[in-house]
Amino acid sequence: MKYRYLLLILLSGLLSLTGNAKQTVTDSTVIITQSEVFDATVATEQYLQTLTEEQKENSDAYFEGGYWLDLWDLLIGFVIALVFLSFGLSRLIKNIAEKIRNVHFQNFIYLVLYFLFSYILVFPFTIFRGFFREHNYGLSNMDFGGWFSEEMIGLALTLFFGSIFIAFLYWVISKVKQTWWIWGSTIMVVFMVFSMIISPVFISPLFNEYKPLEDQKIKEEILSMARANGVPADNVYQFDASKQSNRISANVSGFGGTTRVSLNDNLLNQCSSAEIKAVMAHELGHYVLNHIYEMLIYIAILIFIGMAFVNWAFNKLITRFKKKWAIAGISDIVGFPLIVFLFSAFFFIASPVMNNIIRSNEVEADIFGLNTAREPDGFASVAMKLSTYRKISPGKLEEIVFFDHPSGKTRVYNAMIWKAEHLDEE
């Protein structure tokens, strides 16, 4: 599901290693045998050839389609902003909200209506991308009812928490005027931390059931790695992602006291113990290397730059379209659709930067994982399993611009280099 407006809640999911393993479930770990001298490049090629041409075409099409859908997402955002501003929907819902006396509560009602109407306007795109397309590529296990009810939970969270949060932001804006974007950025960062703290405890359980890891053997292996790296043992969970899809996934979520490592049942059911170890060592890497806190700092910086841009562009545009839009100033809620569009346009342009920030942490976690699990073949075969969902072998520039995780090819190659250099240590 996609929290379209509470994009910051997404952060809790950013550090996840996800993928789909539907088509390679049965072949478990493929140990590539070495000839006389182990050659990492040759071994990598051997791994890549375990995919059929058809599997490769499918995953390329799915992933490359995503680039275009992100662009469409932005264009649709532009149209929505037009509908609200130029066709007067924003003014109309403000008039409805004004039937209430208290001005801050007016803003809250405006926001609920704004989120609701824009959700409805985007819905055809949402259903195509989130439901039909996923089914077309065989990536979803959900029937329409299940998918829709998750959408409704997401929408309800946005309508309630999103509206309260933004209404609070407008209350602050009404006090500080010109410096609003500095205060706004600060409050957004605070809200992001708050979302990260509550997410594993209150948000994630709305979608999946989380419980302590059941399989004792796997549990001991993971906990042993956790202990060796100073990760508290009671922070490892499993959850039932198979109700949504066949994707293998594990993640680190939370903040401070709620930080935890979770792995899903697909990973447990579809992978060998070497593969599970390799993935979990990667996740422990995120935990041990404090990636959540590092990400928070990077994203906070991006938010400040983004808000400075919004401030600049907003003032220019409301002067330019003074007659048409009649937005009184930054504290006039009628201008909110413009802020949303400018902010999402900024993050669209900044997405290669964002991808590189995330991917550099993923590379670190990969290295940590290889050193900790010492399962290069387990890691390589999981990287192959993620290929139905992520293009396995992109061009160099393509990987830099579009990939928020290293590609399968890069991961397999790095694992094989590691293997080549540690062959004599067994």
Ligand SMILES: [Zn+2]
């Ligand atoms: Zn990761």
